Amino acid sequence: MPSKKNGFSRKDEILRQATIMFRERGYAGSSVRDLAMLAGIEAPSIYSHFKSKEDILQNICGKMARTFTRGLTKAEKESKPEQRFRTAVALHVQTTLKYADAAAVMWNEWKHLGDDAMEDFKARRRNYEQRIQQILIEGMDAGIFVKQDPIVLSNFIFSALNGIIFWYHGEVTRDELTDTINKLVFDGIKK
Amino acid sequence: MPSKKNGFSRKDEILRQATIMFRERGYAGSSVRDLAMLAGIEAPSIYSHFKSKEDILQNICGKMARTFTRGLTKAEKESKPEQRFRTAVALHVQTTLKYADAAAVMWNEWKHLGDDAMEDFKARRRNYEQRIQQILIEGMDAGIFVKQDPIVLSNFIFSALNGIIFWYHGEVTRDELTDTINKLVFDGIKK
């Protein structure tokens, strides 16, 4: 029975602690030694589970990126553009809230990825953005969305959604938040 | 004539290079040695101008925070809540675009400020947020803004505005961007 306690392996525990630490201090400000201590092992033992410090970051960013993409794929199954977009927004918010630490690490620390991993990450992000923009364009063509630059539109809205992790600390419930945000995105603040 | 060439002192040059470097690599990922090299001096000479590496970050964050506050103070002079808010949004966007590097450093690296400077920064930010929320509340009372939690409203909108630095690379002109954003914030994406 190889290293599974309560269903969590030592590797999982390292990843969990790394996610918290990278969020609090940043990737460059986090040391392998401190991470090892939090995971309850000696520093060199980290390298039994990961090839390098950067390998840990790749793991966090990769897993998170795939989760966002899965949500979008689900949203695309809706039949109408408006509902596709509403679902995409709602799932993006839900994923962000559920994995707040990992999402924050991904958005703040992806620039510390090595060349290959960074290219991979950028390609994934570009794919996500283009699929969002596709939905917006379909909505514009159907006459239900304002005609604006879809790149500006998608970036503006999704940076607002990603910003949630920086300020949301339970002021309202998650469902209320998702609801308020959908209203704001679709109708703005004007009464 | 103490160290002014073309109106820029060596201290200004260090700050300029530090802003670029902190944005690209993050504060913790930037070394005093590399910064000195870019500024054209030896590493220890940095300490003739700044008490510490953190002192440089304080300088960048402090100056940037004061610039945002000045914009808000100007916006508050408008007579009606709607115009106060529109002006606050426009000036926030303009300041963000004009000082993109410094704004990015402030939002990404403030967590590396020391205890006193961090308290100071948080107090300034809280003040800014509360004054924005005050405008929103006045607009709601005047019946021109939707009744929603002003904390959620202001945070959502301003994180969208701050997000601009992460994606805007001249897709549309600055004036078009400010205009599109004002439309989105006030009327949403629905046609």
Next chain:
DNA sequence: CCTACCGATCGGTAGG
């Protein structure tokens, strides 16, 4: 997963 250890680099000081 540990002990022992390495070369490199870090922020910063002394003294001029």
Next chain:
DNA sequence: CCTACCGATCGGTAGG
């Protein structure tokens, strides 16, 4: 603003 230098800490390897 420079030369010379310091103690601390960094990511990572060897070998078991």
